[in-house]
Amino acid sequence: METTHTQSGKAVKGITIALSVVLLAVIAIFVYVWLDRSKLIDELTTDKQGLTLNLEQLRAEYDDLQTTNDTINLRLIEEREKVDLLIERLKTTEATNRAKIRQYEQELGLLRDVMRSYVRQIDSLNTLNQALRAETIRARNDAAETDKKYETLVKHTDELTQKVEKGAVVRIRDIKVVAITSKAKATDKAKSVAKIKTCFMFVENSIAERGFRNVYIRVKGPDNILLAQGQHFFTVDNEQLIYSDMREIDYQGEDLEVCVFYGGANEKFIKGVYTVDIYSGGDLVGTGQLLLK
Numbered sequence: 001m002e003t004t005h006t007q008s009g010k011a012v013k014g015i016t017i018a019l020s021v022v023l024l025a026v027i028a029i030f031v032y033v034w035l036d037r038s039k040l041i042d043e044l045t046t047d048k049q050g051l052t053l054n055l056e057q058l059r060a061e062y063d064d065l066q067t068t069n070d071t072i073n074l075r076l077i078e079e080r081e082k083v084d085l086l087i088e089r090l091k092t093t094e095a096t097n098r099a100k101i102r103q104y105e106q107e108l109g110l111l112r113d114v115m116r117s118y119v120r121q122i123d124s125l126n127t128l129n130q131a132l133r134a135e136t137i138r139a140r141n142d143a144a145e146t147d148k149k150y151e152t153l154v155k156h157t158d159e160l161t162q163k164v165e166k167g168a169v170v171r172i173r174d175i176k177v178v179a180i181t182s183k184a185k186a187t188d189k190a191k192s193v194a195k196i197k198t199c200f201m202f203v204e205n206s207i208a209e210r211g212f213r214n215v216y217i218r219v220k221g222p223d224n225i226l227l228a229q230g231q232h233f234f235t236v237d238n239e240q241l242i243y244s245d246m247r248e249i250d251y252q253g254e255d256l257e258v259c260v261f262y263g264g265a266n267e268k269f270i271k272g273v274y275t276v277d278i279y280s281g282g283d284l285v286g287t288g289q290l291l292l293k
Contacts, residue, residue: 051108052087052091055086055090059080059083061115062079062083069125072118072122079111086107169281170202170208171205172203172286174199174200174201176198176199177274177276177290178196178197178290179195181194188291188292188293193292194267196290197259197260198217198260198278199257199260200258200286200288201257201258202249202251202257202258203255205253208251209281211251213251213280214234214246214249215260215278216234216246216278217243217262218242218279219244219274220277221270222271227262228243235282236279244262271292273292274289274290274291276290
């Protein structure tokens with residue numbers, strides 16, 4: 001009996017030890033699985049956080065993109081909205097949902113590819129815009145230089161024109177103012193004067209305008225009063241002046257002697273100095289004087 005009891009006790013003890021070993025093994029396995037799952041969850045959580053960070057960075061990159069092209073701007077807004085939507089979807093997805101996390105990573109890759117394509121387009125547009133701006137600046141500089149050259153040319157042309165105009169003015173020389181009697185004899189006695197005779201020589205000028213022209217004289221007495229028989233006008237520098245007498249001549253660019261007479265049957269002359277201004281082509285071309293006693 002004792003032998004049987006002893007054997008039974010040993011059997012129970014052996015079973016207890018076996019169960020303990022099994023229990024320890026199960027606990028060890030459970031701890032291993034739990035630790036492995038915790039590690040996996042930590043890794044997936046880290047992946048989710050990294051994915052979120054990458055998406056937020058991509059959104060910031062879209063915010064920084066700027067272009068003057070309205071079509072590209074609209075597309076950039078659409079792509080940025082896709083990034084925002086993906087971020088919101090990621091927030092509501094458990095870190096343990098590995099399939100979704102991997103899907104979002106793929107979508108992030110596609111969004112980055114789209115971003116790179118827009119960056120290339122914008123760089124190309126910026127390069128083109130810079131080239132166009134540079135070309136515009138060059139064109140403006142060229143236009144300014146052309147305007148400057150044109151202004152210089154106009155100024156030079158004006159100067160030449162003025163020189164030509166001055167050179168084209170018909171000048172006179174050898175002015176002689178004498179008083180003559182009714183018998184056409186020279187005199188210096190005021191009481192004997194019938195007319196005042198003004199003679200001069202037009203100088204040869206090959207560039208002067210040829211043809212008929214009027215020559216005017218304005219005679220002023222000793223009292224500086226203009227002598228004129230009636231009011232007959234001519235124009236000098238847009239001003240109407242009364243002339244004492246005039247004569248039409250035919251000037252052909254060669255020396256030409258001209259005489260103009262002033263006086264009439266009832267004209268009375270007094271003693272003193274008379275001044276005669278001579279005009280041609282709207283210009284004062286000479287002045288002569290006469291002393292009557």
